[in-house]
Amino acid sequence: MTTAAPTDRALVWHTSSYSNGAGGECVECAITSTRAHVRDTKKVDGPVVTVAGSAWSVFLQVLKSE
Template structure:
């Protein structure tokens, strides 16, 4: 179960959003991540006023490492 402290209901309230330099094309299926917070906010790039999930830096680093390592 996810607690509400790990969700930002309107992600447009946060600043510093960026997409990966590997994002491309016009499919619109990208995630954005924001810098400058204790956790790592992640949102759907198509829903800029929608919710953001906030991951701990350790969990986000593990996820990125798994993706880079081909484990996801």
């Protein structure tokens, strides 16, 4: 996992479906072929957490099983 902003290419960010635009605590994700990038919706120039795509898939499966 890294927290540096990715610089290899422009990322397409997707806001959480739970984000209502009222300043809630939400994140945005950008998915590439090998990585998942996550950032705070209110700090788009802030740090980005980057994890391997395989780790992201496992994380999502665990969330869905809860």
